[in-house]
Amino acid sequence: MIDDSDTPFVLEAKGLRCRLGEGSARFELRVDSLGLHAGTVLVILGPNGAGKSTLLRALAGLEKTAERSAIVGAGGPVTLVFQRPAAFSGSVAHNVGAALLGKGISAFDRRRRITAALARFDIERLADHDARTLSGGEMRRLALARAFVLEPQVLLLDEPFDDLDAEGQRQLSLDLQRAIAETGVAVAMVTHDLRRALLLADRIAVLSQGELVQHGTRDGVLMRPNSLAIARTVGMTNVATGQVLRREGDVAWIEIEDGFEIPTCAIVRPGDRVWVGIRPEHLKIDVGRGDGQPIGKAEVDHLVSDGLATVVSLRARDRLFTTHLLSGRGLARRLRTGDRVSLAVDPAHVHAVAIDDERATNAPA
Amino acid sequence: MSNVDVETIVEITLRTLGVCIPALLIAASIGIPLGIALGTRRFAGRGLLVSTVNAGMGAPPVVVGLVSATLLWRSGALGSFELMYTQAAMILAQVLIAVPLIIGITLAAVGALDEEWSLQVKTLGISRTWRLWLLIREIRMGLLASLIAALGGILSEVGAVQMVGGNIAGETRVLTTAIMMHTSMGEFEIAHGLGAVLIGLTLIVAGLLTAIQQSGRLR
Amino acid sequence: MREASPFQFRPGIGAIGVFAMLWLGLTLAVSLMPSSAVAGSQRSVLLATTTSVRDSGLLEALLPDFTQQTEINVRVIAVGTGAALRMGREGNADLLLTHAPTAEQALVDDGVARRRTPFMENHFVIAGPADDPAGIAATTTPEAALQAIAAAKARWVSRADDSGTHKREVALWKAAGLSPEAEWSGFVRTGSGMGLALQVAGEKRAYILSDIGTYLAFAKRIDLEILSRPSDSLRNVYSLIQLEESKFEHPLKTDEAEALEAYFLSAGTLERIGVFGRDRYGRALFTPIPTTHRATSAAVGVE
Numbered sequence: 018m019i020d021d022s023d024t025p026f027v028l029e030a031k032g033l034r035c036r037l038g039e040g041s042a043r044f045e046l047r048v049d050s051l052g053l054h055a056g057t058v059l060v061i062l063g064p065n066g067a068g069k070s071t072l073l074r075a076l077a078g079l080e081k082t083a084e085r086s087a088i089v090g091a092g093g094p095v096t097l098v099f100q101r102p103a104a105f106s107g108s109v110a111h112n113v114g115a116a117l118l119g120k121g122i123s124a125f126d127r128r129r130r131i132t133a134a135l136a137r138f139d140i141e142r143l144a145d146h147d148a149r150t151l152s153g154g155e156m157r158r159l160a161l162a163r164a165f166v167l168e169p170q171v172l173l174l175d176e177p178f179d180d181l182d183a184e185g186q187r188q189l190s191l192d193l194q195r196a197i198a199e200t201g202v203a204v205a206m207v208t209h210d211l212r213r214a215l216l217l218a219d220r221i222a223v224l225s226q227g228e229l230v231q232h233g234t235r236d237g238v239l240m241r242p243n244s245l246a247i248a249r250t251v252g253m254t255n256v257a258t259g260q261v262l263r264r265e266g267d268v269a270w271i272e273i274e275d276g277f278e279i280p281t282c283a284i285v286r287p288g289d290r291v292w293v294g295i296r297p298e299h300l301k302i303d304v305g306r307g308d309g310q311p312i313g314k315a316e317v318d319h320l321v322s323d324g325l326a327t328v329v330s331l332r333a334r335d336r337l338f339t340t341h342l343l344s345g346r347g348l349a350r351r352l353r354t355g356d357r358v359s360l361a362v363d364p365a366h367v368h369a370v371a372i373d374d375e376r377a378t379n380a381p382a
Numbered sequence: 383m384s385n386v387d388v389e390t391i392v393e394i395t396l397r398t399l400g401v402c403i404p405a406l407l408i409a410a411s412i413g414i415p416l417g418i419a420l421g422t423r424r425f426a427g428r429g430l431l432v433s434t435v436n437a438g439m440g441a442p443p444v445v446v447g448l449v450s451a452t453l454l455w456r457s458g459a460l461g462s463f464e465l466m467y468t469q470a471a472m473i474l475a476q477v478l479i480a481v482p483l484i485i486g487i488t489l490a491a492v493g494a495l496d497e498e499w500s501l502q503v504k505t506l507g508i509s510r511t512w513r514l515w516l517l518i519r520e521i522r523m524g525l526l527a528s529l530i531a532a533l534g535g536i537l538s539e540v541g542a543v544q545m546v547g548g549n550i551a552g553e554t555r556v557l558t559t560a561i562m563m564h565t566s567m568g569e570f571e572i573a574h575g576l577g578a579v580l581i582g583l584t585l586i587v588a589g590l591l592t593a594i595q596q597s598g599r600l601r
Numbered sequence: 602m603r604e605a606s607p608f609q610f611r612p613g614i615g616a617i618g619v620f621a622m623l624w625l626g627l628t629l630a631v632s633l634m635p636s637s638a639v640a641g642s643q644r645s646v647l648l649a650t651t652t653s654v655r656d657s658g659l660l661e662a663l664l665p666d667f668t669q670q671t672e673i674n675v676r677v678i679a680v681g682t683g684a685a686l687r688m689g690r691e692g693n694a695d696l697l698l699t700h701a702p703t704a705e706q707a708l709v710d711d712g713v714a715r716r717r718t719p720f721m722e723n724h725f726v727i728a729g730p731a732d733d734p735a736g737i738a739a740t741t742t743p744e745a746a747l748q749a750i751a752a753a754k755a756r757w758v759s760r761a762d763d764s765g766t767h768k769r770e771v772a773l774w775k776a777a778g779l780s781p782e783a784e785w786s787g788f789v790r791t792g793s794g795m796g797l798a799l800q801v802a803g804e805k806r807a808y809i810l811s812d813i814g815t816y817l818a819f820a821k822r823i824d825l826e827i828l829s830r831p832s833d834s835l836r837n838v839y840s841l842i843q844l845e846e847s848k849f850e851h852p853l854k855t856d857e858a859e860a861l862e863a864y865f866l867s868a869g870t871l872e873r874i875g876v877f878g879r880d881r882y883g884r885a886l887f888t889p890i891p892t893t894h895r896a897t898s899a900a901v902g903v904e
Contacts, residue, residue: 077505079501079504079505094507096505096506096507097505099498099501099502099505101498102502103496103498103499103502105499105503105516105519105520106519106520107519115503115506115508115516116506116507116508118508118509118512118515118516119508119509119511119512120509163506164506167506167507455688455691455693456691456692456693456849456851457691457692457693457849457850457851461851462851466693467647467676467678548676548678549678549679550676550677550678551661551677553676563655563679565796566652566656566794566796566797567655567656567796567818568656568796568815568818568819568822569818
């Protein structure tokens with residue numbers, strides 16, 4: 018993917034090859050080009066076993082890489098926070114301060130930096146507690162404080178929100194965002210929590226079986242995944258295969274198997290076999306307000322609400338579509354299972370890729 | 383009845399300490415670094431070394447004493463050093479007995495740290511010397527345990543120190559060998575008295591080390 | 602690609618070395634305590650003897666004067682008879698004081714010992730329960746006593762450790778026409794020192810052969826009486842063995858050993874040996890052998 022950002026990389030992987038394991042457990046990480054910019058958050062997505070944690074560790078310099086692999090940094094500190102952060106025996110303040118040992122920092126400066134780091138993550142009151150007595154959430158905050166006290170140039174986070182409840186995640190995410198904004202650190206984060214990822218990401222990289230299959234800006238990857246597999250990984254849940262019927266000016270019409278006709282602005286030729294993808298938030302329930310082109314009718318199968326958003330599953334013949342509604346607002350309150358509704362979508366939000374070559378034919382993100 | 387007065391008992395007790403404490407310190411200065419080195423590196427032949435350490439831990443002290451005596455006698459390979467029946471010989475034998483024990487327990491303490499701990503330390507960019515300090519902080523309870531175990535073994539050891547020390551009055555007689563001698567002579571009262579002193583020593587040492595352990599926890 | 606060590610850091614050798622130095626320094630400081638760790642500059646001589654000799658307390662009574670007169674420190678190593686003689690054979694001691702005439706003579710015959718000088722003696726005793734179930738008090742010789750014990754299959758405790766006392770016991774069994782390997786219930790072999798064997802005999806109310814010194818030391822504790830009469834075959838002769846330095850590849854303290862031997866054989870010392878034990882046991886433990894009788898004593902050997 019072409020990167021058109023003009024800020025320089027603070028950490029870049031070039032031709033990265035990393036082999037792990039033996040025999041049937043062999044695994045190879047293959048990342049040809051991946052870079053991190055100051056002040057941005059790169060979220061690394063992929064199914065289990067894709068090599069996300071391995072990539073982070075390789076970026077941290079912890080994995081033995083093959084020759085001709087290069088991880089080039091700008092020279093500043095690179096630090097990695099593990100999925101299960103380990104506490105050193107001693108107080109919380111000692112744990113945070115451990116990172117500053119032997120670096121020629123005066124005692125006064127140490128204390129100042131430790132206090133500042135603890136304050137960033139709201140654990141100043143725990144400074145003298147034994148680190149072993151911390152709860153899971155407090156331990157995560159300690160690990161982040163310990164990472165930030167180093168004033169790192171690059172921060173690598175492995176599942177930073179694991180094991181936290183919704184409120185804990187929200188709060189930590191806010192504190193983390195503030196810390197990133199204040200320090201301008203470049204962040205690469207692995208998380209399986211897609212929603213949290215989408216809230217924080219500036220850029221996204223997708224790994225599959227050790228290979229970097231797509232990376233680019235947040236919207237670019239979310240809206241225009243290169244393959245069905247990547248589409249699923251980035252939460253584009255409404256996918257189908259079909260054939261391009263005709264083009265009318267900028268818009269091409271695609272018929273998917275069961276008679277739905279879907280308009281798209283993607284560049285596909287009549288007669289192409291394609292797969293089509295629509296993000297749930299772009300699939301609209303037509304209430305006559307002109308929210309895009311109607312594409313067909315469906316029946317409400319079930320609704321699930323987490324208080325913030327309502328996920329509506331819609332059945333049309335044998336196919337299930339998903340859309341999101343704001344909970345508590347009009348439509349979400351009125352819909353019931355069994356209601357028949359009309360679906361509509363803006364062609365600009367419909368992604369289509371010709372099946373013969375799984376390469377996006379859209380303009381670059 | 384033997385001529386054993388308070389002065390003699392004090393002299394024997396001081397000598398016991400003068401043999402056991404240097405032996406412990408020397409064994410620790412050899413065993414702890416070796417245990418840490420062995421525990422933090424992987425190399426060909428490591429398994430063999432670990433097995434040797436385990437074998438050494440189980441070696442009967444009296445056999446160590448016999449082997450040491452065979453070397454130190456005038457007729458032995460190290461005879462010209464004239465170390466037989468000296469305190470130095472006793473310290474040597476005690477060190478040989480204690481070192482595998484200390485290496486073994488230190489090794490176990492290092493092994494108990496999981497991999498993530500050490501990776502974490504490395505990713506914080508901490509220098510080598512400070513990593514060592516942090517490691518020792520983490521395993522200090524294990525180290526203490528190894529020292530207590532070794533000291534207990536050293537204080538109560540009787541076979542090896544008898545063989546290489548000879549229980550010479552005023553020179554190499556320590557509490558354990560004196561107890562054996564007085565028992566063999568039927569002087570049980572004296573033996574009991576010396577035994578009480580020996581138990582007292584053990585309790586004091588154990589108490590001191592436990593106190594250190596407790597204060598460490600509260601810090 | 603070499604497999605990465607799972608333990609991602611290796612404390613530098615330098616750091617380990619620093620710690621080792623600190624410890625060693627501390628250790629050396631502690632070791633330089635008053636009592637000397639290695640043999641000091643004072644003249645010394647290594648005397649190897651048996652545990653029963655040590656247990657009698659005789660040496661503690663005699664040696665201080667020697668050290669005062671000559672400024673030679675006597676280092677006494679008390680081990681089993683076999684070990685003492687072996688130390689002599691290998692030149693690991695300077696002077697031997699043992700009581701196993703035949704084995705001692707072998708050292709002289711082999712040239713390892715320069716000479717053997719018997720200088721004091723006492724008698725072994727057969728002790729047993731006061732009620733004397735085998736009736737050995739009526740016998741006049743130890744051989745007859747053993748025959749009575751075997752006939753009655755009375756309880757008997759043997760040290761069975763190849764010590765001087767045990768060697769004499771074996772010789773007596775043979776002289777009595779009996780096998781030392783006899784097995785009857787009641788014949789106990791302890792493989793131990795004299796004190797322990799006496800205690801076992803006391804507990805089991807058994808007969809036992811003992812040296813007089815250890816018996817007297819334990820007499821109050823155990824309920825056994827001396828039932829044998831002094832006899833030639835119970836004679837227990839103590840000798841000084843002077844080693845032949847030229848036989849060994851390493852030097853011996855021959856001058857000091859000669860001085861110590863001369864001290865033991867001096868009239869004053871022999872006199873004190875003759876009264877040793879009286880204040881404690883009411884009888885002397887040893888009888889000095891006058892010079893004139895040493896030649897005949899040297900030839901004696903029941904073993």
